[in-house]
Amino acid sequence: MTRLSPDERTELIGRFRRWMQEQRQPLTRQRDAIARIVLTGDEHLSVEAIVRRLREKGETVGTATVYRTLELLTRAGFVRAHEFGEGFRRFEPAMEGGDHEHLVCLRCGKVVEFTHEHLTRMLPVIADEHAFRPERHRVEIFGTCRECLRGELEQIGR
Ligand SMILES: [Zn+2]
Ligand SMILES: [Zn+2]
16 A cells, blocks of 8 residues: 555544545544544454454454444545455555555465556557556555565575
């Protein structure tokens, strides 16, 4: 999610609260807590991880409430949902213009973000070659992250 500044975080939370008001959706303490965790997070959180963080903050929120709130946040465009082929979804704040791709480690599940100028330029060219009108895309590279690779090398070296 290309690192949000504290100001941007506050702004995003503010926008979410205003949106809830406009939609006449009750902004319960639980919903607000869930939104704060996802919208200010630096990671791609699973529902399980969100529930864990809520518990750490002393909030008891049912998994169903977390799912419903995430559904709401995703539909409203505040949150981007990902399916990295792990059998569950992960969530991150949706940033305007903050388009980025992902490297997913199959060993430890770490997700690394990247943007690449050439890639960004090539995608519309590829679509054009197929007379295809592009709207959105996602690029995901699956493999082994730096730390896991280092771990493997240390194993071999032993
Ligand atoms: Zn991301
Ligand atoms: Zn890894």
